[in-house]
Amino acid sequence: MKLYFAPGACSQTPHIVLHEAGLAHEAVQVNLKTHQLPDGSDYYAINPRGYVPLLELDDGQRLTENAALVQYLADLAPAKGLLPPAGSLARTRVQEWLAFIGSELHKGYSPLFNPALADDVKAIFKAKLADRYRWVDQQLAGKSYLMGETFSVADAYFFVVTNWAPRVGVDLAGLENVAAHQARMRNRPAVQATLKAEGLA
CATH class of the missing domain: 1.20.1050.10 (Glutathione S-transferase Yfyf (Class Pi); Chain A, domain 2)
Structure with a gap:
């Protein structure tokens, strides 16, 4: 998994949850002023809305929005107890x-x-x-x-x-x-x- 983040921005939320869940990931910093990635490429090509967070899954699918991301991540590591069971x-x-x-x-x-x-x-x-x-x-x-x-x-x-x-x-x-x-x-x-x-x- 790859998390696109900006330091201290709301993307820090799934970043914390990734660490809490113990999930392997790559963190890629986004410059929100220039919308460039560390390699100089255009972040808008990844996320047309231009904001963070964005989570890219191993199969290439991309997810956005904090509330959705953190629930998805928590469900990947149910033994960590980061989210109660579905339906409760x-x-x-x-x-x-x-x-x-x-x-x-x-x-x-x-x-x-x-x-x-x-x-x-x-x-x-x-x-x-x-x-x-x-x-x-x-x-x-x-x-x-x-x-x-x-x-x-x-x-x-x-x-x-x-x-x-x-x-x-x-x-x-x-x-x-x-x-x-x-x-x-x-x-x-x-x-x-x-x-x-x-x-x-």
């Missing part, structure tokens, strides 16, 4: 978290990376994100991970997008449960391996 309510709960993180957090950050957006407009997005994080902080009370004491692929996604908060000025001060989750995630060997692979350790 617990699995639906993880999917619920993946959907929330993708729509309410990830997409909320997107405008904040746009230098052309006015500060007063960015303030609206920051306030909405802060409100969402207060809710997550309540959900994490008494828990090590989003699903309780068991790590799931949703934790990887939450960790990655939450790391963007200080870069764009989203105030997470006082959210002790969120902070504890981030610290717990950073200590996971798979996360450390991913950060090292992406040059962010």
